[in-house]
Amino acid sequence: MSVDCETRDGVATITLNRPGKLNAMTDTMWSALEALLAELTADPGTRAVVVTGADGAFCGGSDVEGLLDDLDALPDRIRVSNRCVLALHEAPFPTIAMVDGIAAGAGVNLALACDFVVASDRSRFLQLFIRRGLSLDSGGSWLLPRLVGERRARQLAFLGDSLDAATALDWGMITSVAPPEELAAEVDALTDRLRKLSPSALAGTKSLLNNAWRTTLAEALEAEIDNQVAVIASPEAQAAIAAFVSKR
Numbered sequence: 001m002s003v004d005c006e007t008r009d010g011v012a013t014i015t016l017n018r019p020g021k022l023n024a025m026t027d028t029m030w031s032a033l034e035a036l037l038a039e040l041t042a043d044p045g046t047r048a049v050v051v052t053g054a055d056g057a058f059c060g061g062s063d064v065e066g067l068l069d070d071l072d073a074l075p076d077r078i079r080v081s082n083r084c085v086l087a088l089h090e091a092p093f094p095t096i097a098m099v100d101g102i103a104a105g106a107g108v109n110l111a112l113a114c115d116f117v118v119a120s121d122r123s124r125f126l127q128l129f130i131r132r133g134l135s136l137d138s139g140g141s142w143l144l145p146r147l148v149g150e151r152r153a154r155q156l157a158f159l160g161d162s163l164d165a166a167t168a169l170d171w172g173m174i175t176s177v178a179p180p181e182e183l184a185a186e187v188d189a190l191t192d193r194l195r196k197l198s199p200s201a202l203a204g205t206k207s208l209l210n211n212a213w214r215t216t217l218a219e220a221l222e223a224e225i226d227n228q229v230a231v232i233a234s235p236e237a238q239a240a241i242a243a244f245v246s247k248r
Contacts, residue, residue: 003032005040010047011191012040015054022060022102023053030062030080037087047195049091050187051114052098053107056180058123061105064132078137081106085139089113090210092203094194098187099123100180109138112147115206116190117174120183123165125173130160146213147173198236204228 004015014036016023025033040046053059062081088095088110097103097111099119104126111117111125127144129136136144136157144153148171156163168174178186194202204227212220231237 001026001029003029003036005036007046010045010195011050012046012048013050013052015052016059016107017054019055021063022057022104023055023107024060024063025081025106026063027077027080030084033084034080034087037084037091041087041091041093046093047199048094048096048191049088050096050098050191051088051110053101057101058097058099058103058111059107060102061107061128062138081110081138085110085113089139092206093199094202094206096187096190098183099125099174100183102126104128105132106138109136109140109143112143112173113139116176118176118178118183118187118190119165119168119174120180121165121177122180123168123177125163125165125168126160127156128160130158147171198231198234198240200231200234200236204231 001018001021004017006013006015014033016025016029016033018024018026018029037049040049085106094116095114096116096118097114099111099117100123101120102124103111104124105128108125108127127136127140129140140157144156147153148156152171155161163171163173165174165177169177176186208220208223208227211223215223232241
């Protein structure tokens with residue numbers, strides 16, 4: 001039972017590792033993930049983060065064992081997983097969920113918080129909270145309507161139905177689908193593309209998109225100006241512009 005991390009060429013791959021339990025997250029694992037994401041966010045060398053699961057599953061959600069032991073402590077326990085979701089969503093670099101197998105409960109919302117969700121064709125996405133007598137958490141109430149629309153969000157949340165990868169792609173919940181044996185290669189190709197792009201441009205673009213739902217068009221236009229001025233000052237932008245002007 002662990003949260004493992006391997007970094008290569010600025011791309012960190014985080015593996016949720018709890019064999020035999022669909023990588024269901026314990027409090028200790030959530031805390032480890034939170035600490036790891038904070039460390040990667042503070043590292044200017046981080047170009048992208050991939051989150052995946054071990055043993056043919058992404059994440060079965062939070063482990064409900066002991067859920068009723070101390071209700072007074074429950075809000076703080078949930079806030080740890082919430083902070084992990086927020087960290088992936090707001091990180092200044094692209095985040096990618098590589099999903100093979102089941103992504104359920106807090107696990108599916110952890111994936112949906114990422115900028116890209118690349119799934120195998122045997123993956124399943126399940127908002128199972130209602131099946132456990134629970135309401136949505138880990139950002140599901142915010143993420144689902146924005147990704148699939150209001151009606152489909154209510155269908156998934158109220159009924160707890162399992163969604164296959166092809167339908168999830170059709171509904172706009174995920175980015176792409178690949179056979180299991182090609183999943184890692186597809187994610188590698190994506191991270192290779194992202195690593196070649198300007199980190200400051202990616203960070204600025206992600207910030208603008210994240211704020212789009214809470215700003216007016218006029219506010220977004222002003223924010224674009226601020227971001228563009230800051231990005232143009234970066235060495236990457238100046239080199240790219242100079243290369244374009246000189247037709248290189």
